[in-house]
Amino acid sequence: MSDALQLLREQHAEASALFMKLERISDATTCEHIFRSLDVKLRDHAFIEEELFYPAFQERGTRENAKGEIAEAEHEHAEVKSLLSEIEKLSPTDYTFKTKIGELRRAVEHHVREEERTILPQAQRLFSQSELDEMGLKMVKLMSIHSPVYQIGGTQVQTAARDTLHRIGDFISKIGS
Numbered sequence: 001m002s003d004a005l006q007l008l009r010e011q012h013a014e015a016s017a018l019f020m021k022l023e024r025i026s027d028a029t030t031c032e033h034i035f036r037s038l039d040v041k042l043r044d045h046a047f048i049e050e051e052l053f054y055p056a057f058q059e060r061g062t063r064e065n066a067k068g069e070i071a072e073a074e075h076e077h078a079e080v081k082s083l084l085s086e087i088e089k090l091s092p093t094d095y096t097f098k099t100k101i102g103e104l105r106r107a108v109e110h111h112v113r114e115e116e117r118t119i120l121p122q123a124q125r126l127f128s129q130s131e132l133d134e135m136g137l138k139m140v141k142l143m144s145i146h147s148p149v150y151q152i153g154g155t156q157v158q159t160a161a162r163d164t165l166h167r168i169g170d171f172i173s174k175i176g177s
């Protein structure tokens, strides 16, 4: 079982693997599946950070800039979510699809770099191992009940479909390129 920080790092790595696959693959249906999976994974990742990790970090953070770091991270999340919403309306055959995916990838990579360089190492010092273990469990639980409204092809997608997309992403990110 991963602790909170391991879980967040694993999800970062998984997103990066899915971006790599998306860039290499040209088949529209496969691109569509990978993007849908990446979409729910990024949204759920942002959700558990915003609901659990960021508030705990801000509360524990003694450094004056903890607030500023979280405000910046939340601003970057909003940017990522806005790009996801734009891409959700596109088809992989649209000429703007790959350009927008590139924009999304840069936004996500920038954000992940900042998190892994500043916030996660500080959190490692601020929380005990048992606190991180407990937070990891809470994150997994929260993700399993989180049921946001996803618009896929104009259709609202429920939790069961979201879970299927997660599993597709797990599979795709692990298979060789």
Ligand SMILES: [Fe+2]
Pocket (backbone or CB within 6 Å): 046, 049, 073, 077, 111, 115
């Ligand atoms: Fe984040």
Ligand SMILES: [Fe+2]
Pocket (backbone or CB within 6 Å): 008, 012, 045, 049, 112, 115
């Ligand atoms: Fe993150």
